[in-house]
Amino acid sequence: MLYKFFRMEKLTVIKVGGKIVEEESTLKQLLERFSKIEGKKVLVHGGGRSATAIATKLGIESKMVDGRRITDAETLKVVTMVYAGLVNKNIVASLQALGLNALGLTGADLDYMRSDKRPVKEVDYGFVGDVKAVNASLLADLIGKGVVPVLAPLTHDGKGNMLNTNADTIAGEAAKALSRFFEVTLVYCFEKKGVLLDEQDDDSVIPEITRPTFEEYVQKGIIQGGMIPKLENSFAAINAGVSKVVITKADELGKDSGTVIR
Amino acid sequence: MLYKFFRMEKLTVIKVGGKIVEEESTLKQLLERFSKIEGKKVLVHGGGRSATAIATKLGIESKMVDGRRITDAETLKVVTMVYAGLVNKNIVASLQALGLNALGLTGADLDYMRSDKRPVKEVDYGFVGDVKAVNASLLADLIGKGVVPVLAPLTHDGKGNMLNTNADTIAGEAAKALSRFFEVTLVYCFEKKGVLLDEQDDDSVIPEITRPTFEEYVQKGIIQGGMIPKLENSFAAINAGVSKVVITKADELGKDSGTVIR
Numbered sequence: 001m002l003y004k005f006f007r008m009e010k011l012t013v014i015k016v017g018g019k020i021v022e023e024e025s026t027l028k029q030l031l032e033r034f035s036k037i038e039g040k041k042v043l044v045h046g047g048g049r050s051a052t053a054i055a056t057k058l059g060i061e062s063k064m065v066d067g068r069r070i071t072d073a074e075t076l077k078v079v080t081m082v083y084a085g086l087v088n089k090n091i092v093a094s095l096q097a098l099g100l101n102a103l104g105l106t107g108a109d110l111d112y113m114r115s116d117k118r119p120v121k122e123v124d125y126g127f128v129g130d131v132k133a134v135n136a137s138l139l140a141d142l143i144g145k146g147v148v149p150v151l152a153p154l155t156h157d158g159k160g161n162m163l164n165t166n167a168d169t170i171a172g173e174a175a176k177a178l179s180r181f182f183e184v185t186l187v188y189c190f191e192k193k194g195v196l197l198d199e200q201d202d203d204s205v206i207p208e209i210t211r212p213t214f215e216e217y218v219q220k221g222i223i224q225g226g227m228i229p230k231l232e233n234s235f236a237a238i239n240a241g242v243s244k245v246v247i248t249k250a251d252e253l254g255k256d257s258g259t260v261i262r
Numbered sequence: 263m264l265y266k267f268f269r270m271e272k273l274t275v276i277k278v279g280g281k282i283v284e285e286e287s288t289l290k291q292l293l294e295r296f297s298k299i300e301g302k303k304v305l306v307h308g309g310g311r312s313a314t315a316i317a318t319k320l321g322i323e324s325k326m327v328d329g330r331r332i333t334d335a336e337t338l339k340v341v342t343m344v345y346a347g348l349v350n351k352n353i354v355a356s357l358q359a360l361g362l363n364a365l366g367l368t369g370a371d372l373d374y375m376r377s378d379k380r381p382v383k384e385v386d387y388g389f390v391g392d393v394k395a396v397n398a399s400l401l402a403d404l405i406g407k408g409v410v411p412v413l414a415p416l417t418h419d420g421k422g423n424m425l426n427t428n429a430d431t432i433a434g435e436a437a438k439a440l441s442r443f444f445e446v447t448l449v450y451c452f453e454k455k456g457v458l459l460d461e462q463d464d465d466s467v468i469p470e471i472t473r474p475t476f477e478e479y480v481q482k483g484i485i486q487g488g489m490i491p492k493l494e495n496s497f498a499a500i501n502a503g504v505s506k507v508v509i510t511k512a513d514e515l516g517k518d519s520g521t522v523i524r
Contacts, residue, residue, distance in 0.1 A: 080351050082347065085337060086342055092418075097422035101373055104346075104371050108355040111363055142400075172465060
């Protein structure tokens with residue numbers, strides 16, 4: 001046990017969203033790539049497209065504000081079904097077939113992540129959770145035994161309600177809490193190969209960003225929009241004990257590419 | 263540890279199906295009763311009514327043969343969403359609110375229960391699983407740590423497919439496998455207070471049934487229909503190491519009532 005204090009085992013927390021986890025062919029490739037990543041690992045997934053599709057079939061309108069889903073009571077049922085049921089179990093069964101002992105979880109399971117229902121300000125997001133407490137000790141124990149947690153973007157409020165929670169946030173919070181037990185690399189997969197110097201050039205990936213270079217890029221307008229909070233979250237993760245954050249494309253998983261934040 | 267070999271800790275595995283787990287008011291009562299049962303415990307649930315309701319809304323026809331759902335590819339998606347998502351997470355979040363550290367599982371999670379797709383004979387049941395292997399050691403470990411597993415009626419085939427599996431079967435197989443680690447009582451809740459001597463009299467519960475009395479009751483026509491396989495399964499569980507099987511009504515949970523099979 002003492003050994004752990006000197007040299008912790010490596011753990012990779014990978015967040016993959018978008019249609020890649022929702023289409024059979026791309027999901028299969030992604031999971032094969034994921035299964036080959038060495039060492040302990042955690043997968044965090046989204047599922048928004050499937051949720052929207054099922055909601056539409058059920059006659060429930062999907063309302064989004066700034067890319068976030070307004071989650072009324074009926075929509076909460078849909079995202080609970082789709083994220084914790086359809087998408088999560090499809091991934092878990094597929095990983096088992098690849099020889100990984102996967103375990104699908106929402107924040108309610110093992111009470112590993114609690115949140116507060118977001119207060120109503122300009123927008124009422126409904127049953128959406130802002131993370132309040134992460135209890136990672138049982139999770140760390142299972143990971144130590146070779147289990148691969150597969151985290152759905154749902155938490156609970158401790159009062160019996162599930163809450164819809166952003167998958168990037170789940171990944172960041174889980175990575176921070178697990179950094180007490182492991183040397184954690186947090187990987188955010190998105191549609192580009194990394195943070196780009198030139199938005200028009202997919203190969204202009206910035207290999208490493210530090211706090212000073214980040215501020216410089218923001219001032220120059222090279223980094224803008226949704227990438228700013230993503231990087232702010234990355235620095236916050238580093239400050240909370242995560243060793244390394246990588247922003248990359250799912251296709252590049254396992255390769256030594258993308259933008260690294262230390 | 264050695265102590266375990268001489269006197270194992272008690273574990274109650276409770277299966278509750280039917281509308282009781284699918285309506286807010288009755289579910290709340292049930293979970294409160296469940297939370298008060300002393301010692302280690304496992305809850306196994308159904309969810310058929312919700313699955314049928316969601317399937318109907320999605321325009322998928324529910325086909326049943328002898329009370330079993332024909333599970334084609336689209337129906338499999340529905341039961342995976344409803345059992346592992348909607349019903350399971352509602353129960354898990356509610357139990358957390360009652361102070362129980364619940365963990366929702368399908369057979370794919372932790373690879374705890376594998377099955378084979380049922381061979382096509384007279385009826386093609388589709389994606390329905392017959393249990394083949396139960397791997398209860400991680401489950402037992404978690405139960406020992408105070409975790410309360412909540413088992414959805416789904417297994418997997420080890421090849422990446424989820425399979426729809428009868429909740430009574432899940433409860434029986436889990437109870438048998440866990441009897442290696444605990445002194446297990448298996449409780450089947452159904453709509454009557456127990457096995458009745460007189461079907462017209464709800465209070466004519468037979469307090470205890472042994473193999474010889476079972477055979478006598480069957481010969482006399484007192485026990486018939488669906489109760490025969492239920493009792494055969496109960497005797498099989500006893501033969502496989504389960505200490506006691508109780509057949510009772512969910513309302514009576516925690517009371518010393520129902521029919522006992524030893």
